[in-house]
Structures are given as structure tokens and as C-alpha cells.
Amino acid sequence: MKLLYVIGIGPGKRSGMTLEAQSAIEQSGLIVGYHVYVDLIKDDYPDKEYYTTPMTQETERCKEALRRANEGTTVAMICSGDAGVYGMSGLILQLAEEYPEVEVEVIAGVTAAMSGAARLGAPLMHDFAVISLSDRLTPWEKIEKRLRLAAEGDYVIVLYNPSSKARSDYLMRACDILLEHASPETACGLVESIGRNGEQAQVLTLEALRNTSVNMFTTVFIGNSQTMISGDKLVTPRGYRL
Amino acid sequence: MKLLYVIGIGPGKRSGMTLEAQSAIEQSGLIVGYHVYVDLIKDDYPDKEYYTTPMTQETERCKEALRRANEGTTVAMICSGDAGVYGMSGLILQLAEEYPEVEVEVIAGVTAAMSGAARLGAPLMHDFAVISLSDRLTPWEKIEKRLRLAAEGDYVIVLYNPSSKARSDYLMRACDILLEHASPETACGLVESIGRNGEQAQVLTLEALRNTSVNMFTTVFIGNSQTMISGDKLVTPRGYRL
Numbered sequence: 294m295k296l297l298y299v300i301g302i303g304p305g306k307r308s309g310m311t312l313e314a315q316s317a318i319e320q321s322g323l324i325v326g327y328h329v330y331v332d333l334i335k336d337d338y339p340d341k342e343y344y345t346t347p348m349t350q351e352t353e354r355c356k357e358a359l360r361r362a363n364e365g366t367t368v369a370m371i372c373s374g375d376a377g378v379y380g381m382s383g384l385i386l387q388l389a390e391e392y393p394e395v396e397v398e399v400i401a402g403v404t405a406a407m408s409g410a411a412r413l414g415a416p417l418m419h420d421f422a423v424i425s426l427s428d429r430l431t432p433w434e435k436i437e438k439r440l441r442l443a444a445e446g447d448y449v450i451v452l453y454n455p456s457s458k459a460r461s462d463y464l465m466r467a468c469d470i471l472l473e474h475a476s477p478e479t480a481c482g483l484v485e486s487i488g489r490n491g492e493q494a495q496v497l498t499l500e501a502l503r504n505t506s507v508n509m510f511t512t513v514f515i516g517n518s519q520t521m522i523s524g525d526k527l528v529t530p531r532g533y534r535l
Numbered sequence: 536m537k538l539l540y541v542i543g544i545g546p547g548k549r550s551g552m553t554l555e556a557q558s559a560i561e562q563s564g565l566i567v568g569y570h571v572y573v574d575l576i577k578d579d580y581p582d583k584e585y586y587t588t589p590m591t592q593e594t595e596r597c598k599e600a601l602r603r604a605n606e607g608t609t610v611a612m613i614c615s616g617d618a619g620v621y622g623m624s625g626l627i628l629q630l631a632e633e634y635p636e637v638e639v640e641v642i643a644g645v646t647a648a649m650s651g652a653a654r655l656g657a658p659l660m661h662d663f664a665v666i667s668l669s670d671r672l673t674p675w676e677k678i679e680k681r682l683r684l685a686a687e688g689d690y691v692i693v694l695y696n697p698s699s700k701a702r703s704d705y706l707m708r709a710c711d712i713l714l715e716h717a718s719p720e721t722a723c724g725l726v727e728s729i730g731r732n733g734e735q736a737q738v739l740t741l742e743a744l745r746n747t748s749v750n751m752f753t754t755v756f757i758g759n760s761q762t763m764i765s766g767d768k769l770v771t772p773r774g775y776r777l
Contacts (some may be wrong), residue, residue: 301653303553304643306661308553308554308558309553309554309555310553310554311550311551311552311553311554311645312549312550312552312553312554312557313551313552315549315554316550316651331759333619341560352775352776352777353643356741375645375649375652375653375752376653376657377649377652377653377657377658377659377660378649378659378660378662380774382653382656382657382660383656383657383660383770383772383773384773384775384777385657385769385770386656386657386765386768387765387770387772387777388777390765399652399656399657400644400653401551401649401650401653401655402577402645402649402651403553403643403644403645404649405619405647407617407619407620407643407644407645407646407649408545408643409616410619410643410717411617411618411624411641411642411643412641414624414625414628415618415619415625415627415628415641416619417619418620418621418622418624418625419620419673420664420665420666420667420673420678420681421537421664421665422662422663422665422685422690423662423663423665424662425662429734430773430774430775431661431662431774435689436662438688439662439688439689442684442687442688443664443684443688444683444684446680446681446684446685447681448664448681457601457638457738479712500591509737523628523629523632526628528628528629529625530623530625530629531621531625531626531672532672532673533594533626533634533672534594535594535626535629535630
């Protein structure tokens with residue numbers, strides 16, 4: 294059987310990986326991925342073959358994974374977090390139509406919305422929306438619209454890709470949109486480099502978040518109207534009687 | 536140190552658990568949880584003490600976990616999926632204020648949005664909203680409003696708790712609201728008993744979903760306007776050039 298695993302490896306450290314993900318990597322001869330994520334696991338699996346491409350070459354990365362699987366090598370395409378959340382599982386499945394003999398198996402992982410939330414406390418206890426601020430593949434107007442509607446619906450909001458060199462003011466622009474509906478005192482949090490060296494977490498108000506600089510390895514949480522800051526924790530009550 | 540772990544054990548089978556979750560359970564003397572989830576892991580850890588309560592006694596369950604941790608037993612409060620997504624981490628952190636000596640550590644897991652998506656293919660590749668249809672703790676009007684706004688924003692939508700004995704028509708009511716904005720041909724999927732005995736997955740249109748009965752162990756996926764059904768897979772393209 295020709296087999297291609299698309300694997301979410303979780304936030305970074307090996308202990309955040311599922312047993313299933315670990316077993317799939319062990320069964321694979323070739324590991325494919327974005328070089329930053331491959332570096333997270335390379336030391337644990339020194340005997341594997343590796344293929345990496347830079348950020349903007351996702352299509353080439355996926356095609357190479359499919360070609361090699363089609364030649365008979367069991368391949369693990371690894372993604373940070375979950376392969377299905379802004380990861381490679383969609384692109385692989387689209388391109389896989391040209392390789393009908395390759396069986397694609399997607400193995401879920403812990404995405405930053407979950408691992409970041411655990412680090413901050415319990416911000417996601419109620420309905421939530423996950424939005425990427427990257428406009429590389431999505432028009433900014435669509436992102437703005439989704440931000441507006443999520444705030445109007447009093448969703449807890451998780452922002453992925455909140456910043457990059459070319460988009461340093463995007464988080465500020467997003468906060469300004471949210472502030473049309475949400476109070477400046479809304480409880481928020483951010484986590485940088487979840488589960489990796491240099492991990493940092495912070496709770497703060499939406500007003501303070503607006504004036505905070507973050508990097509591309511940061512995940513941002515905006516509470517709903519009920520979310521509270523308690524010490525260094527961010528907690529959204531679900532409505533249980535205490 | 537007095538320690539209480541709040542652990543997401545993933546969808547069901549042990550291989551979906553993270554290494555960190557497994558290690559925390561091994562370090563604990565007492566495992567606390569809803570009896571259905573405790574049954575999923577009990578055979579793997581025969582030497583532990585167990586404490587379970589039925590569905591509506593979450594507060595009592597959390598208080599007992601905190602009391603026992605405060606007495607010096609390391610406790611694992613387990614939740615299915617992720618402890619922070621409609622799980623117990625929020626309630627534990629709220630109640631923990633009365634037990635300042637107990638350190639609470641939340642350990643993230645793979646929630647049904649991720650594990651169900653992996654089973655269906657790649658429906659979550661774009662911005663998504665997670666909504667529970669249970670109105671036990673949330674007014675139905677608020678749920679309706681969030682459904683409407685999510686459909687208006689062309690979010691991919693994941694529905695938790697889509698049905699119960701007392702709420703057998705809630706999924707139909709939700710679909711009717713979504714159909715105000717979304718096409719009847721919108722690509723959808725559902726997964727029942729993810730990672731457990733009797734797992735079943737199905738892809739179907741929103742119109743067909745409206746007339747489908749599901750049980751409380753089902754997670755429902757409603758695609759955005761770009762989501763496609765391809766064979767037995769549900770895929771949302773992210774916009775890469777193929």
C-alpha cells in the first residue's frame with residue numbers, strides 16, 4: 294500500500310504529540326515539512342530522510358510528498374499544531390487526486406487554539422471563532438467582516454498569524470474592529486512560542502492588546518463579554534452554578 | 536506540591552492521547568470524570584482510584600477533585616477531547632480559588648473539531664466557528680444569533696452537542712437558520728463516535744443534513760461556500776495555486 298500521513302505534531306515539544314502521530318512518524322521513511330517544524334523533531338528521529346521547503350513553497354512541498362509516496366516510500370508530511378487548521382491536509386487531498394494509488398491518512402494534533410488556551414487557563418469554554426489575520430490567501434475585507442461578525446456574536450476569538458514583518462499593524466487594525474462591539478476592558482491573552490523554547494504568556498485587556506506588538510509565533514485570545522482575568526489566568530465561565 | 540491535572544484525553548482511543556496526558560494520568564492517584572470517559576481509559580490503568588459522577592453533576596465532580604487534591608492526592612480530572620472546549624477546565628479554575636494551595640495544570644487534547652475533521656478530510660482549512668447546540672447553559676436565542684452570524688461570515692462551522700433526547704429537532708432548527716445565508720448544496724459532514732467503537736462518518740449536503748437524525752456523540756461540520764465533497768472526503772480549499 295502506498296501511504297502518505299499528514300500529521301499534526303502539536304505545539305512543539307514531543308510530549309504534545311499524540312501516540313498515533315508518533316507511531317506514524319516511526320513508520321515513515323521520509324519526513325516532509327516546513328523547515329522550522331522539521332527542526333522540532335529531527336533530533337528525535339535521526340535515521341529518517343528529510344525534505345523541507347521554505348514558507349511560500351507549500352505546493353511544491355506537497356507535490357514532492359505525493360510523488361515519493363507514489364514511488365513506494367511511506368511519507369509523513371508534518372505540520373505544527375493540527376494539519377487541518379491552516380495546515381497542509383487540504384492541499385494534499387486536493388493534489389492527491391492525481392495519485393489515486395496513494396492513500397492519504399490525516400492524523401489530528403493539538404492546534405494552538407487548544408494548547409494556548411491550556412497555557413492561559415480556560416478561555417475557550419464557550420463558543421469560539423478561529424480567524425487567521427494573514428491576507429496572503431484571503432482578502433483583508435473578508436477577514437475584517439469575519440472579525441466584525443464574531444465580535445457581534447460575542448464569540449471568544451482566537452487569532453492565528455497575528456503579525457509578520459509585512460503586516461506589523463494587522464493586530465492593531467483587528468483590535469480596532471473588535472472594539473466597535475467589544476468593551477476596551479474585554480479580557481484577552483496571548484501566548485508566544487507555545488511548548489517551545491522561549492514560551493511566554495500574558496493576560497491583558499483588549500485596549501492594551503491593541504497597543505502590543507506580537508510576532509508570527511504568537512496566538513492571540515480575545516475573550517467574550519463574560520471572560521475574566523483571575524490572577525495570571527484567563528477564564529470564560531460556561532454558566533455552571535458554583 | 537498539591538497538584539490537580541485537568542486533562543483532555545482526545546477522542547477516545549488511547550492512541551489519540553498526547554504523551555503529556557498519558558504521563559499526567561500515570562502520575563495521578565485518583566482519576567475523576569464523567570463515567571463514559573472514565574470507562575474509555577479504565578482498563579489501561581487498573582491500579583488507580585476512580586471517582587465518577589453523572590452528566591448534570593459537574594460542579595460536585597470538580598469540587599471532589601479539588602478536595603482530594605487539597606488533601607494531598609495527585610488528581611487527574613479527565614475530559615474527552617480537550618478539557619478547555621466545553622470541558623471542565625473553566626469550572627475547575629473558578630472553584631480552585633477556594634483552594635489556593637492546589638496547583639491546577641491544564642493539559643490540552645485533540646478536540647472533536649480536529650479529530651472529526653481529520654476523519655472527514657480537511658474541512659477546517661479556513662476560518663471556522665465552534666458552536667454548541669446545547670441550551671442547558673446558554674439561551675437558545677444566543678445560539679441562534681451565533682449561527683446566523685457564522686453563516687453570514689461564511690465561516691466553516693462545527694457543531695457540538697447537536698442532539699439529545701430532549702432536543703431531537705435542534706439540528707434541524709440550526710440548519711434552517713444556516714439556510715437563510717448558505718446554499719442547500721453547501722458541503723457538510725458528520726462523524727459519530729470519533730475514535731471509538733462504532734465510528735461512522737458521512738458527507739452530505741446541508742439540505743440532506745437538515746433531514747438527518749444524529750445522536751449526542753456526533754460532531755457536525757458545515758462547510759463554507761468553497762468547501763467541496765470529493766469522493767468520501769470534505770475539503771475546504773485555502774487558496775493555494777495547484
